Amino acid sequence: MILKINQYLHRTSDAASLAVFRVFFGLMMLFGMVRFWSKGWIYSTYVEPKFHFKYFGFEWIKSPGEYTYILFIICIVCALCVTLGFKYKFNMALFFLSFTYIELIDKTTYLNHYYFISILSFILIFIPANAKFSLDNYIEKKQYDEVPTWTIDSLKLLLIIVYFCAGLAKINSDWLLKAMPLKIWLPSKYDLPIIGETILQYNWVHYVMSWGGMLYDLLIPFLLLYKKTRLFGFLLVIFFHLFTAVLFPIGMFPYVMIVSTIIFFEAQTHKKIIKLLKRVVYPLAKNSTYNNTTVSNFKYKNKYLILGIFMVFFIIQLILPFRYMLYPSELFWTEEGYRFSWRVMLVEKIGYTNFKVKNLKSGKSFYVRNGHFLTDLQIKQMSFQPDMILEYAHYLGDHFESQGHKDIAIFAESYVALNGRSSQEFINSKIDLLSTEESFKHKYWIKPFKDEIKGF
Amino acid sequence: MLKKILLLNFIFLLFIGCSSDESSGNSQSNSVWEQKTEMLTNWADNFIIPGYQELYSKLLELQVAKNDFISETSQQNLDIIRSKWLEAYILWQKVEMFNIGPAEQSFYNNKMNIYPTNSTKIELNVQSGNYDLEDASNFSSQGFPCLDYLLHGIQSTDSSIISLYNENENYKNYLSNITNQLVSNTLYIKEQWVTYRSSFVNSTENTATSSANKMTNDFIYYYEKGFRSNKFGIPGGVFSNNPFPEKVEAYYNQNISKLLANEAFDAIKNFFSGNGGYSLEDFIDNYATGDQTNLSSEIKSQFYAVDDMIAELDQNFHNQIQEDLIKFLSTYDAIQQGTILLKTDMLSILQIATDYIDADGD
Numbered sequence: 001m002i003l004k005i006n007q008y009l010h011r012t013s014d015a016a017s018l019a020v021f022r023v024f025f026g027l028m029m030l031f032g033m034v035r036f037w038s039k040g041w042i043y044s045t046y047v048e049p050k051f052h053f054k055y056f057g058f059e060w061i062k063s064p065g066e067y068t069y070i071l072f073i074i075c076i077v078c079a080l081c082v083t084l085g086f087k088y089k090f091n092m093a094l095f096f097l098s099f100t101y102i103e104l105i106d107k108t109t110y111l112n113h114y115y116f117i118s119i120l121s122f123i124l125i126f127i128p129a130n131a132k133f134s135l136d137n138y139i140e141k142k143q144y145d146e147v148p149t150w151t152i153d154s155l156k157l158l159l160i161i162v163y164f165c166a167g168l169a170k171i172n173s174d175w176l177l178k179a180m181p182l183k184i185w186l187p188s189k190y191d192l193p194i195i196g197e198t199i200l201q202y203n204w205v206h207y208v209m210s211w212g213g214m215l216y217d218l219l220i221p222f223l224l225l226y227k228k229t230r231l232f233g234f235l236l237v238i239f240f241h242l243f244t245a246v247l248f249p250i251g252m253f254p255y256v257m258i259v260s261t262i263i264f265f266e267a268q269t270h271k272k273i274i275k276l277l278k279r280v281v282y283p284l285a286k287n288s289t290y291n292n293t294t295v296s297n298f299k300y301k302n303k304y305l306i307l308g309i310f311m312v313f314f315i316i317q318l319i320l321p322f323r324y325m326l327y328p329s330e331l332f333w334t335e336e337g338y339r340f341s342w343r344v345m346l347v348e349k350i351g352y353t354n355f356k357v358k359n360l361k362s363g364k365s366f367y368v369r370n371g372h373f374l375t376d377l378q379i380k381q382m383s384f385q386p387d388m389i390l391e392y393a394h395y396l397g398d399h400f401e402s403q404g405h406k407d408i409a410i411f412a413e414s415y416v417a418l419n420g421r422s423s424q425e426f427i428n429s430k431i432d433l434l435s436t437e438e439s440f441k442h443k444y445w446i447k448p449f450k451d452e453i454k455g456f
Numbered sequence: 457m458l459k460k461i462l463l464l465n466f467i468f469l470l471f472i473g474c475s476s477d478e479s480s481g482n483s484q485s486n487s488v489w490e491q492k493t494e495m496l497t498n499w500a501d502n503f504i505i506p507g508y509q510e511l512y513s514k515l516l517e518l519q520v521a522k523n524d525f526i527s528e529t530s531q532q533n534l535d536i537i538r539s540k541w542l543e544a545y546i547l548w549q550k551v552e553m554f555n556i557g558p559a560e561q562s563f564y565n566n567k568m569n570i571y572p573t574n575s576t577k578i579e580l581n582v583q584s585g586n587y588d589l590e591d592a593s594n595f596s597s598q599g600f601p602c603l604d605y606l607l608h609g610i611q612s613t614d615s616s617i618i619s620l621y622n623e624n625e626n627y628k629n630y631l632s633n634i635t636n637q638l639v640s641n642t643l644y645i646k647e648q649w650v651t652y653r654s655s656f657v658n659s660t661e662n663t664a665t666s667s668a669n670k671m672t673n674d675f676i677y678y679y680e681k682g683f684r685s686n687k688f689g690i691p692g693g694v695f696s697n698n699p700f701p702e703k704v705e706a707y708y709n710q711n712i713s714k715l716l717a718n719e720a721f722d723a724i725k726n727f728f729s730g731n732g733g734y735s736l737e738d739f740i741d742n743y744a745t746g747d748q749t750n751l752s753s754e755i756k757s758q759f760y761a762v763d764d765m766i767a768e769l770d771q772n773f774h775n776q777i778q779e780d781l782i783k784f785l786s787t788y789d790a791i792q793q794g795t796i797l798l799k800t801d802m803l804s805i806l807q808i809a810t811d812y813i814d815a816d817g818d
Contacts, residue, residue: 183745188807190488191661197487352799364697367689415796421747422754423800 012146014267015131022129026083053107085134113253165342167217172455179206181348333449351383353414393433492660498733549719553678558648573601609708713773
């Protein structure tokens with residue numbers, strides 16, 4: 001057994017796979033960040049709000065306000081350097097730090113897609129993606145033909161985990177037996193040409209899409225891993241993700257996934273891609289004397305440290321999506337353990353939450369105008385996520401206390417509609433939220449869900 | 457083998473899909489485009505355009521009454537201009553929710569009905585004769601609430617009001633300008649809608665800026681802010697430690713607060729049901745599935761409950777607040793229940809697109 005593992009760890013593959021992955025990843029990141037900027041979202045998300053929802057353990061992260069633009073510039077420059085393979089390790093690490101910092105500023109903007117990029121860029125720091133076809137080769141006059149196979153497999157494993165968890169998450173009674181939330185989302189896309197007024201409106205299509213989506217997520221890793229089904233699987237990947245891109249406003253996610261899937265192809269394919277890319281790049285580079293010393297294998301200096309990091313990383317990735325099981329009550333309702341578990345486009349949830357500030361001595365109370373404190377997006381996200389409700393309540397408490405109000409209690413009157421059900425009371429409006437703190441314990445002040453959803 | 461499994465799955469799905477058609481409301485004889493166009497056409501032709509038309513005609517009458525009052529400042533003319541003002545204010549209640557297109561870009565609502573009115577600023581304007589009504593700083597010193605003050609509030613008795621007008625030309629000037637402004641503002645809207653109508657009616661895509669989505673959002677916004685907060689919440693002290701009875705609509709005239717609230721609520725109910733034509737109620741009925749098939753009836757029941765509660769209130773909300781605040785606040789609560797249904801249940805079904813940022817369906 002140990003012998004087999006050791007054999008596996010010594011196997012090598014062509015570095016072309018990593019090179020292609022690096023170039024496309026870098027370009028996607030470059031494009032993604034610029035797109036975010038061009039839509040004015042830096043301002044509306046990081047500069048405009050007076051208050052940001054913090055991640056547990058990362059309360060010290062503050063929005064750089066106007067300087068957020070600089071942070072984005074750093075990120076963009078790093079993405080460019082990564083694409084070119086220039087001082088790769090340093091820039092990849094800096095990209096990871098700057099991107100993750102940006103995402104940690106406000107829970108409001110949490111997207112599984114951004115989480116994916118963060119963790120992917122983390123392991124990419126330790127992967128020799130600049131072994132071939134990079135500026136570093138040119139500068140250091142060294143290039144590597146082969147890299148340890150496990151570096152390439154790590155990327156595949158990450159993708160497999162994402163798909164598998166996403167597929168598993170779709171095995172629930174709302175998704176499969178009620179075709180929710182697709183039953184609400186698809187008909188609303190009536191303005192799409194051809195399919196909008198026809199296919200998307202039919203009941204059976206909602207079910208086909210729900211089951212199809214679940215099966216796709218669970219089966220695609222197998223289709224991609226086996227050579228015979230690989231091309232078919234890839235075509236399915238393109239179709240699936242393009243379809244979701246047309247249907248839903250999910251930004252770069254589909255494209256990042258399509259492009260990442262190329263890693264599953266064998267070395268030959270990657271070499272061909274590099275040839276194509278070279279035709280684009282080389283005319284731009286002057287007739288350079290490309291004097292390299294070619295070393296055949298990339299070897300890690302501190303291999304076991306890196307392997308250790310990867311092992312811990314993947315163990316975390318396998319456990320994290322299932323932590324919701326430690327909590328009672330319905331996951332879709334309480335959202336305890338919902339983030340970081342690849343539950344993508346799974347649930348339709350709208351909330352309406354108002355806060356009452358009460359002076360315990362005088363008995364007088366007033367309702368807060370959320371618009372005075374939060375942006376529209378923040379209000380929308382806060383309204384149905386209990387941890388954000390709690391954090392906001394505390395923020396309001398601090399705010400009013402600093403204004404001279406004493407002995408106050410804050411109550412949340414909250415209603416949430418989940419997956420087509422009628423709105424229900426979400427938070428126990430009799431419990432003073434200021435008397436409870438954020439923790440990993442179950443939030444007893446969330447009202448019980450008046451229905452049942454079976455499955456994962 | 458895989459193919460067999462997939463085929464079996466497909467047949468299974470077909471079976472589930474075709475047999476569990478609990479959503480009987482899903483029989484769309486018309487396509488969604490057609491439904492939305494019908495809805496927008498109904499809104500434009502039966503609510504918005506006639507609404508502005510009627511308001512404009514009434515404001516012209518008000519203008520005539522104003523001219524008469526200025527040339528002959530008598531008790532009789534004071535009574536006439538007051539009643540014209542009230543008739544116009546009642547018609548205003550029907551159009552306040554249409555903060556879209558020409559109204560939105562010209563800040564029409566702000567110029568017509570910001571209350572409480574800023575009596576200090578009004579007095580300053582009157583004396584200085586120097587003011588720009590287009591400037592945002594003067595939004596709270598013009599419009600219907602300003603006229604309310606000018607016709608009922610500048611003095612405590614009718615005779616002293618008349619005397620003041622006779623003594624001080626400045627008041628007449630201001631009264632005249634404010635009234636003329638109401639007329640010209642509304643004329644602009646009315647004229648713009650002649651051309652705006654077709655882009656309004658044809659904008660049926662499911663985007664954040666399409667008229668169908670914007671108007672639905674405006675309706676909800678009006679329900680929550682214009683109706684619930686402005687007429688009930690703020691005066692009732694919902695958002696403050698103490699009530700502010702002086703912040704009711706038409707504070708200086710006072711006896712008409714309930715009348716105006718009823719008119720506004722009738723407008724809300726009619727708009728929701730479409731007054732015989734296609735509107736939100738029909739749209740919900742066509743789209744609701746599962747739990748939500750009764751949503752439109754639930755919303756209407758809540759509306760009836762609000763009606764009943766308003767009926768029990770004093771004509772004069774200022775007095776109501778001071779005599780029995782709890783009753784007033786219970787009415788607020790009933791309205792609030794409606795807000796929940798509109799902002800969570802209804803929005804969930806209608807899937808109105810927003811464009812804040814990328815989404816994860818999270």
